[in-house]
Amino acid sequence: MRVRPVAATAVTTLVGAGAAAVAAGRYASDVALRPVPGRPLPGEPALTVHAVDGDRVTLTRSIAALRRGTYGLTARGLHAVVGPVVEGAPHPADCVVRRLERVTHGVLEPGARVWLTPQVHLGNPRDALGLDHADVAVPGELGPLPAWFVPGDRDTWVITVHGLGTTREHPMVVMPFLHRQRLPVLDLGYRGDPGAPRSPDGIGRFGAAEWRDLDAAIRYAVRYGARHVVLHGWSTGATMALLAASESGVRDRVGGLVLDSPVLDWPATLRALAAARRLPAALVPLAVRAAQGRTGLDPDALARAVDPARPDVPTLIVHGPDDTLAPWHASRELAARRPGLIHLHAVRHAPHAAMWNAHPAGYEESLRRFLIPLM
Numbered sequence: 525m526r527v528r529p530v531a532a533t534a535v536t537t538l539v540g541a542g543a544a545a546v547a548a549g550r551y552a553s554d555v556a557l558r559p560v561p562g563r564p565l566p567g568e569p570a571l572t573v574h575a576v577d578g579d580r581v582t583l584t585r586s587i588a589a590l591r592r593g594t595y596g597l598t599a600r601g602l603h604a605v606v607g608p609v610v611e612g613a614p615h616p617a618d619c620v621v622r623r624l625e626r627v628t629h630g631v632l633e634p635g636a637r638v639w640l641t642p643q644v645h646l647g648n649p650r651d652a653l654g655l656d657h658a659d660v661a662v663p664g665e666l667g668p669l670p671a672w673f674v675p676g677d678r679d680t681w682v683i684t685v686h687g688l689g690t691t692r693e694h695p696m697v698v699m700p701f702l703h704r705q706r707l708p709v710l711d712l713g714y715r716g717d718p719g720a721p722r723s724p725d726g727i728g729r730f731g732a733a734e735w736r737d738l739d740a741a742i743r744y745a746v747r748y749g750a751r752h753v754v755l756h757g758w759s760t761g762a763t764m765a766l767l768a769a770s771e772s773g774v775r776d777r778v779g780g781l782v783l784d785s786p787v788l789d790w791p792a793t794l795r796a797l798a799a800a801r802r803l804p805a806a807l808v809p810l811a812v813r814a815a816q817g818r819t820g821l822d823p824d825a826l827a828r829a830v831d832p833a834r835p836d837v838p839t840l841i842v843h844g845p846d847d848t849l850a851p852w853h854a855s856r857e858l859a860a861r862r863p864g865l866i867h868l869h870a871v872r873h874a875p876h877a878a879m880w881n882a883h884p885a886g887y888e889e890s891l892r893r894f895l896i897p898l899m
């Protein structure tokens with residue numbers, strides 16, 4: 525029996541549309557499942573450099589360019605650091621002037637297209653901060669994991685772990701503060717990072733598999749003299765910290781958690797990333813299903829990990845309502861469940877994983893008060 529041409533065309537169209545939808549779902553899910561370390565996350569607007577004059581840089585005026593605080597300024601082959609907006613500086617109406625702290629790499633010149641990033645420092649702790657450190661290899665289940673160790677006098681170590689769109693250079697923003705507290709710091713690179721092994725399928729899992737690399741770092745710290753550790757994570761690194769604190773075989777050594785912009789609802793974060801890539805709204809659920817199918821992640825698995833009965837160590841959450849990638853309400857709800865154990869420090873006008881950048885002094889004071897009983 526021959527299929528009528530109209531029916532055949534309809535079937536072909538449906539199959540083609542279905543294949544396109546699946547492809548779109550995979551494309552959108554790649555934002556989170558195959559992140560490129562150091563590349564701006566979707567939704568971060570590009571800014572044009574209009575002028576560079578000594579310690580000032582003039583940028584395209586936008587909500588991003590007006591953010592308070594200190595940020596990296598990045599492009600291919602370029603990294604600089606900008607401070608606050610310079611009030612009263614003459615500039616065109618469509619521009620904004622910020623303080624230019626330094627150019628770390630490359631040449632900053634008019635016409636460059638740049639992005640703001642919470643990753644302020646480039647290089648290693650010695651070159652970027654003047655801090656002595658050792659390059660160490662943490663034995664992980666997939667192979668050696670690169671890490672920087674900055675020594676300190678205390679037997680409580682802080683293990684730092686970055687999140688989406690950054691590298692282990694990001695946690696260097698808190699290293700000078702932690703060094704002043706005489707706390708040893710182990711700054712971990714995990715699977716998929718530069719110099720680290722990749723997972724067999726090359727796919728990230730929002731911390732659901734990566735936390736085992738953090739578990740390896742805890743074991744390394746204990747082996748080399750740590751009595752207790754504080755896990756300090758950003759974004760999906762904060763998710764890793766939560767999971768390690770509840771699942772690790774050495775979780776009794778975890779004395780506290782610092783969670784900066786934690787991803788507590790991965791489908792919501794993936795939907796936000798897909799929307800930032802301008803995926804049509806009708807295809808966003810496909811991206812979530814594609815991610816679930818490719819990773820085997822249960823959307824409720826992380827919810828179980830952050831059950832109020834499970835985080836049983838002192839926890840500091842640093843987060844704010846202007847984070848468009850990791851829902852702020854999830855952090856508020858988690859803190860409300862255990863008010864005596866979980867403390868929430870709110871930071872306004874800060875994008876994802878940039879709570880330190882928006883208010884360094886307030887961030888470090890909150891961290892100091894939290895850490896004192898744990899040292």
